[in-house]
Amino acid sequence: MIRVVLPAHLRTLARVDGEVELDVTGQVTQRSVLDALERRYPMLCGTIRDHVTQQRRAFVRFFACGEDLSHESPDTPLPGAVATGAEPFLVVGAIAGG
């Protein structure tokens, strides 16, 4: 079970409280986690990564295990602690103005 922490505005949009738990089959990567997230919550499509290019939106960051993974390849395996559910994968809205 993969744990994902969403920023407050996206929790409101997806109508969830607290962490989201997802089943991810195969390798646990940014791409497979976000695919599973969007499959469960289609209203989040386009809000974290671009609809067409699948690029991370400029003011969204990905953190896990105390590291900034935003610039990692979307197909790089996430840390083992995320894959086992010991640590959450954090989607963060960057501090960028009002």
Place this chain on the structure above:
Amino acid sequence: MSKVRVLVGTRKGAFVLTADGKRKQWEVSGPHFAGWEIYHLKGSPADPNRLYASQSSGWFGQVIQRSSDGGKTWETPGGGVTFAPSGMPKGESNKFVYDTSPATGKPLTTHQWYDGTQHPWEFKRVWHLEPSLTDPETVYAGVEDAALFRSTDGGKTWQELAGLRGHGTGPKWQPGAGGMCLHTILLDPSHPGRIFIAISAAGAFRSDDAGKTWRPINRGLRSQYIPDPTAEIGHCVHRIAMHRSRPGVLFMQKHWDVMRSDDAGESWREVSGNLPTDFGFPIDVHAHEPDTLYVVPIKSDSEHYPPEGKLRVYRSRTGGNEWEALTKGLPQSDCYVNVLRDAMAVDSLDRCGVYFGTTGGQVYASADAGDTWAPIVRDLPAVLSVEVQTLP
């Protein structure tokens, strides 16, 4: 008794203001979508309970919201768990993808960038949503970078009406200070296929075949700030308004100049007359008097506030040229707010109500066609848009 519902989009959420036909006591609901920019929300003329809202943020992009109960509850159209044949979620209500050239698969066109080079179109947000006059499931979206999209399934999926960008002048369009936005969409009730749109800073355009083909309608506009002041395109049109009973007559607030067309945009003439300044953003027409207009003069393009610190709506009862200042109930000293292009609306009660919102967060209402004004609310976030629905 009739009532009115005022839909207010702000920098940090949407608000719904309701009152009975007297328009004295108001209930305020909101903020809806708190923290998000709500550029526009508008109700369907065919089903007043169907509302559409454009919700966006610099962090998370564009979201379309829809209500089927007059704004009590909202949903992202298609945001439930539905799947395409590929197994991927459909969730496409916030997906605005520009058409590409059918021949090459490459971008349809580019536009002029600030440095004179050509630049690809990049979607930023929906500025304006215009529901169909007859079908609650059909709605048009004017977006930045300028293009027109249409949904025929209640906002679930969107298709570009690419004949607008592709008609030939696109490479000459360039952004205004607020971005290159398509901000005005007028549907002609007497010619079902006729659509007027306006873009900053390209100008006004018309389609007579439901959006398939387009042409510029800017003859008579004169803009000193462009190399050829009477060019076919390049004019910074801020807003166009029409009266339903006489859709061939159009009124325009341009960057500078208030203009009028009596031939569906084929030609324009200036009707600024005795306005203290002819710069401004919104323009609207009285619900029952097609020659009664409202504008809010703003000092200049670099000083976006009322002249002399006096917030004055100007009304013409003669279709332009002769204007009177409406001041009763509006601040007449030390007022330095702006009124944005989508932030004025009229109801269709008798007497006609007029509403506008300011960048200072006030929404003012007049229940007597502008003779007197009072604030409904004073301290909202900066107001981006105001629409009103007259309900039975």
